[in-house]
Amino acid sequence: MRVHKLAIFVSHPIQYQAPLFRVISGDKRIESVVYFAGRGATEEAYDSEFGRKIKWDIPLLDGYKHVFLGSKFELPKIILAGKGKADAVLVFGWNSLGTLLVCLAAILSGTPILMRSESPLNQELLKTDFSQNVKRMFLRTLFKFISAFLYIGEENRKFYKYLGVPDAKLFFASYAVDNARFIGEAEVLSVRKNALRKEEGIPAGARVVLFVGKLILKKRPMDLLRAYADLSIEDKALIFVGDGALRLELERYVKEKDLGNVFFFGFKNQTEIGKYYAMSDVFVLPSGAGETWGLVVNEAMCFSLPIMVSDVVGCGFDLVRSGLNGGIFKLGDIGSMTLLLEDILKSGRAHSMGKSSLDIVKKYSFVQDLEGLLSALEWVQK
Numbered sequence: 351m352r353v354h355k356l357a358i359f360v361s362h363p364i365q366y367q368a369p370l371f372r373v374i375s376g377d378k379r380i381e382s383v384v385y386f387a388g389r390g391a392t393e394e395a396y397d398s399e400f401g402r403k404i405k406w407d408i409p410l411l412d413g414y415k416h417v418f419l420g421s422k423f424e425l426p427k428i429i430l431a432g433k434g435k436a437d438a439v440l441v442f443g444w445n446s447l448g449t450l451l452v453c454l455a456a457i458l459s460g461t462p463i464l465m466r467s468e469s470p471l472n473q474e475l476l477k478t479d480f481s482q483n484v485k486r487m488f489l490r491t492l493f494k495f496i497s498a499f500l501y502i503g504e505e506n507r508k509f510y511k512y513l514g515v516p517d518a519k520l521f522f523a524s525y526a527v528d529n530a531r532f533i534g535e536a537e538v539l540s541v542r543k544n545a546l547r548k549e550e551g552i553p554a555g556a557r558v559v560l561f562v563g564k565l566i567l568k569k570r571p572m573d574l575l576r577a578y579a580d581l582s583i584e585d586k587a588l589i590f591v592g593d594g595a596l597r598l599e600l601e602r603y604v605k606e607k608d609l610g611n612v613f614f615f616g617f618k619n620q621t622e623i624g625k626y627y628a629m630s631d632v633f634v635l636p637s638g639a640g641e642t643w644g645l646v647v648n649e650a651m652c653f654s655l656p657i658m659v660s661d662v663v664g665c666g667f668d669l670v671r672s673g674l675n676g677g678i679f680k681l682g683d684i685g686s687m688t689l690l691l692e693d694i695l696k697s698g699r700a701h702s703m704g705k706s707s708l709d710i711v712k713k714y715s716f717v718q719d720l721e722g723l724l725s726a727l728e729w730v731q732k
Contacts, residue, residue, distance in 0.1 A: 362390025426455035470505030523722035565594030
C-alpha cells in the first residue's frame with residue numbers, strides 16, 4: 351500500500367476543517383501534517399463581523415499532527431530544503447502572502463500542489479472591473495502550476511473551467527460539515543422539539559423559520575425579515591441565531607411593524623447551535639455575493655430541514671433541489687421569497703422535504719472528501 355506524504359497549509363484552525371483533518375490523519379494511506387500560519391479562534395479573539403470576542407467550544411487541534419509556524423517563511427524554507435519531503439502540498443485558495451510563498455517554494459522544489467478554494471463562477475461573473483480582470487490573468491497563470499484542484503461543488507468546478515483548468519486536473523471533494531456529529535445531535539434533539547421551544551418561549555404549534563449567520567449586509571437578514579412580515583400565516587415564528595452590525599436595525603423593524611414571535615438569540619457556539627435547528631421547520635439563507643458556499647445549509651440539512659437560498663448562494667446549485675427539498679429564489683426578491691415560504695409551510699410537504707435534505711447532504715461528507723483527495727494524490731504521483 352502506497353502512503354502519500356501530504357503537507358497542508360492553512361491560515362489558522364477553523365471549526366469546519368478540524369474534523370476533516372482528523373479524518374485525513376486517520377487514514378493509513380495518507381501521512382499528513384497541517385501547518386498553521388496563526389492561531390485564530392483557538393484563543394479568544396475579537397470577530398469584527400460578530401461584533402464580539404469568540405472562542406470555538408469544540409476541539410480544533412485534537413486528532414491530527416499540526417505545527418504552528420513561526421513566520422510566513424518557515425514552511426517555504428522546509429519545502430525548499432526537502433526536509434521530510436512531501437509528496438504534495440495542499441493549499442486553500444490564493445489570498446494570502448503565506449499561501450503564495452508556499453506555492454512558489456513548491457514550484458521551485460518540484461513538489462506537486464493541490465488547491466482547494468470556494469470561488470463559484472456565478473459570483474465571479476458579477477465582477478467586471480479592471481482589478482478583477484487583472485486577478486483573472488494572474489490566476490490563469492498561477493493555475494498552470496497547480497497539479498490538481500479539489501472542487502467543492504458545481505459552481506466551483508465551473509470557476510476553474512472558466513479560468514482554463516482542464517477536466518483531468520479536477521477532483522470532487524465536496525464542501526462538508528461533520529455530518530456524524532450533527533446528525534447524531536439531530537437524532538437526540540429532534541424528539542425534544544416542543545420542549546426546546548418551550549424553553550425559549552416559542553409557541554409549540556408555530557411554523558418556525560430559521561436564519562443562522564452573522565447579521566451583516568452580505569447575509570441580507572433584512573430580506574428574510576420583510577418576507578416574514580408578509581407571510582399570510584397566523585401561527586408563525588422567526589429565529590435569528592447570530593450577531594452583527596444589523597441587529598439593532600432588525601430589532602427596530604420588528605418594533606415598528608409590531609411583528610410577533612421574532613426571536614434574536616445572538617451568537618451561539620458549536621455545541622449550542624443544534625437545538626435551534628431542531629426546533630425549526632424551514633431554514634433560509636438569503637445571502638448575496640460573498641456567500642461562496644454556506645455551510646450552515648449543510649448543518650440545517652443534517653437536521654432534516656427544508657432549505658431556501660437565494661440564487662447567488664454558492665451551495666444552492668448542489669444542495670437545493672427545487673420542489674424536492676426546498677427552493678431557490680431570486681436575490682432580493684421579497685415577494686418570491688414570501689411565496690416560497692408559504693408554499694413550503696402550508697403545503698404539508700415540509701417533513702418530506704426535510705427527509706430529502708438529509709438524503710442529499712449525506713453524499714456531501716468527509717468520506718467523499720477523503721476519496722477525492724486520494725484520487726488527486728494518485729494522479730499527481732503517476
